[in-house]
Every structure is written in C-alpha cells, then in structure tokens.
Amino acid sequence: MDITIVDKTKELTTEQLELTSDIIEFASKEPILEMTDDTEMSVTFVNNEEIHEINRRYRDKNAPTDVISFALEDEGDDEMPVIMEGFDIPRNIGDIIVSVEKITEQAEEFNHSFERELGFLVVHGFLHLNGFDHMNEADEKEMFDLQRKILDDYGLKR
Numbered sequence: 683m684d685i686t687i688v689d690k691t692k693e694l695t696t697e698q699l700e701l702t703s704d705i706i707e708f709a710s711k712e713p714i715l716e717m718t719d720d721t722e723m724s725v726t727f728v729n730n731e732e733i734h735e736i737n738r739r740y741r742d743k744n745a746p747t748d749v750i751s752f753a754l755e756d757e758g759d760d761e762m763p764v765i766m767e768g769f770d771i772p773r774n775i776g777d778i779i780v781s782v783e784k785i786t787e788q789a790e791e792f793n794h795s796f797e798r799e800l801g802f803l804v805v806h807g808f809l810h811l812n813g814f815d816h817m818n819e820a821d822e823k824e825m826f827d828l829q830r831k832i833l834d835d836y837g838l839k840r
Contacts, residue, residue: 683710683717684772686724691782694727698800705801706808709832715812720772723811725804726779733781748784749803751810752777778807794840801838805829 685703694702702725710717728736730746737743737750754776780803789799809825816822833839 683707683719684722686722688724688726689782690726690728690732693782698797701797701800702804705804705832705836705838708836709805709808712828712832714828717812718773722772722774723808724777725807726777727782728779730781730783733779733784736779746781746784748781748788749807750779751807752779753811753813755811755813775811778804778811780804780807792840798833798838798840801833801836802829805832 683706685706687699687702689699706723706725709715710721733748733750734744734746737745737747740752741747741750754774780800785796785799785803788803789796792799806829809829814821814825814828816825
C-alpha cells in the first residue's frame, strides 16, 4: 500500500508514525478487505480545533471528534459512482483525519496506552474507508469484531 501520513501537530514520534503505517499494512492483509498492493490512502493527524472545523463543515456536527474518514468509493444519494476499472492507475480509497488530542484523552479515559488508542482509531478509520460502518447492530458487530481481531493479532490488546 501507498500510505501518506501527515502529522500537522508535530507531536507524534517516529515510532508512532511507523505504527500508523504498520498497522494499516497489517490490516490490509485481512482477506475480507481484498486490498491490492497499489492501493493508496492518507492519514492526517490534527488537533481538536482543526478536526472540530472539519466535523462542522462536512458532517454538520459542532464538536471535535476522534477520527473522520472520507471514503472515495462511498457515494452519496445524489452522487455518481467513481468507476476506475479498466484504467491502469492505483486505487485510492480515501483519507483519514485523526485528532492527536483525542488519542491522548481517550487513552487516559479507557486506561490503555496512547499507541493502543492510536491503533484503534486508525484501524477504525481504515475500515470505514473499506465500506464498514456501525449504523445498525449487525454492521456494528461485524466492524468491531474485525477491528478487535486486527488489533489483537497485531499485538495492541487492551
């Protein structure tokens, strides 16, 4: 996979940025996801103020959140699907925005490491980019079970 990672906060360590890339690569090997090596995506780390603005602008929610995913293959009710088949270009699945402040807050709240929360949010966003959601009980169970499996198999257990 080609993963672009941007830390706009300049607060993450090299190891934490490598964890981000490594856990996405690890998750991409899940057979259910059918990822190809030329798949592209990005992860951008921001502060609460910036994710609050993104959340307000694109989701009409006036509060900071922990992670937002912009899946390029998701189409809204009034959008046409993007069909890339037949073109020799990489598949771009979208962008994940993560609040570093929320990683810290939630790691403390849930009494686990910063790295576990970082992995949780990145995998959560990654699964959204791949069509998973938690809008109903069955979908939530499927997504959260896969998310837990990926984190546990990677070694980021609670």
